[in-house]
Structures are given as C-alpha cells and as structure tokens.
Amino acid sequence: MHRNLLSTFVIDAPTEVRDRTVTFWAAALGAEARATKLPAYTILEDAAEPNRVVVQDVGPGSAGVHFDIHTDDLKAEVRRLVDCGATVVDDSWANHPGRWVIMRDPAGMEFCVVFALNELRPQADRDDFERRAKVVG
Numbered sequence: 001m002h003r004n005l006l007s008t009f010v011i012d013a014p015t016e017v018r019d020r021t022v023t024f025w026a027a028a029l030g031a032e033a034r035a036t037k038l039p040a041y042t043i044l045e046d047a048a049e050p051n052r053v054v055v056q057d058v059g060p061g062s063a064g065v066h067f068d069i070h071t072d073d074l075k076a077e078v079r080r081l082v083d084c085g086a087t088v089v090d091d092s093w094a095n096h097p098g099r100w101v102i103m104r105d106p107a108g109m110e111f112c113v114v115f116a117l118n119e120l121r122p123q124a125d126r127d128d129f130e131r132r133a134k135v136v137g
Contacts, residue, residue, distance in 0.1 A: 001135050001137060002071060002072055002073035002076045002077060002135070002136065002137050003071065003072050003073075003129075003133035003134055003135050003136060004069050004070065004071045004077055004133060004134065004136045005069070005070045005071075005116065005129055005132050005133040005134070006051070006067060006068075006069055007051060007052060007067075007068055007069065007070040007114070007116070007128075007129070008051065008052040008053070008054055008067060008068040008070070008114075009048065009051060009052070009053050009054070009065065009067050010053075010054050010055075010056050010065065010066050010067065010068060010112075011025055011053065011054070011055045011056065011065055012056050012058045012061065012062070012063055012064040012065065012066060013055055013056065013057060013058065013063060014057075014058055014059070014060060014061060014062070014063060015057050015058075015059055015060065017063070018055065018057045021055055021063075022042050022044075022055045025044055025047070025053070025055060026044055026047075029044060029047040029048065029053065030046070030047075031044035031045055031046050031047035031053065032044070032045045032046065033045075033055075038098075039057070040056055040057040041054050041055070041056055041057075042054065042055045050128065050132065052125075066109070066110050066111050066112065067111050067112075068100070068111065068112045068113075068114050069081075069111065069112070069113050069114070070113075070114050070115075070116035070129055070133070071113060071114070071115065071116055071133075072115075072116055072117050072129070072133065073137075074094060074099060074100075074101065074113060074114075074115045075094075076137055077113050077136070077137070078091070078094075078101050078103065078113055080136065080137045081103060081113065085105070085106045086103045086104060086105055086106070087103065087104050088101060088102075088103055089102040089103055089104050089110060090102040097118075097120055098114070098118065098120065099114065099115035099118050100112045100113060100114040100115065101113045116129040116133070117129065
C-alpha cells in the first residue's frame, strides 16, 4: 500500500516574465516570495495553506498552472495513475535527486508525481506528508 497527497500548485512562468509573475502572485495571494536552492523555483509562503504554491521558471515555455501529487512510492503511484487513464510524458527525472515523473491526464493537462519523502526536501514538508497523505493503493 502507498499514499499520496495533492501538495503543490505550480505557476509556470516563462523566464521573461518570471520576476513579474512572482511579484504579482505574492501580492495577489498575500504571500512572501522565498527563493529555493533550485533557482527555477520560488515558493510563495502562506499563499494557500496547508498546500504550497510555487512559481516555476519554465524557460521559453508557455505560461500555465500544474499541480504536484506527492507520494511515498513513486513507481506504484505512476503505475496506479496510468491504470486510471494518465500517460507518462517524461520519466527521466525518476532517478534524479529530486525524483519526479511528468504525466498527463486524459484531458491533456500535465502534472507531476513527486517522491514526498526525499531527504532533499525540508523535514517540515516530509512531516506534512506524513500527517495528511491518504492511502490510495
């Protein structure tokens, strides 16, 4: 059995408007922008507790929004979601230190499945997963 948690809402911003996007959404949501160790990501603290809101620099990509499902068993959750009708878009990050898989739902919307208990993640995030995750498979 494994668990998952709809954890993070990600605002995808092209590089050319990333800083303005961070400033806008921080003000709009009454949040404080906090840089992370990974320069492509800015966390908007207290934007939508208990979930997290992140602005992601997508390079020359398109603006959009996606969400991250966190899990304690990446392979099992990807397999379960494929059985539910999702498709794998890119699993090349599954063995990356961050450990995630990019997927697409039946309507074509992309989302990420992320290994929640990764020791690179802050302990508070791992503890939150432990408190709130639900058994799904």
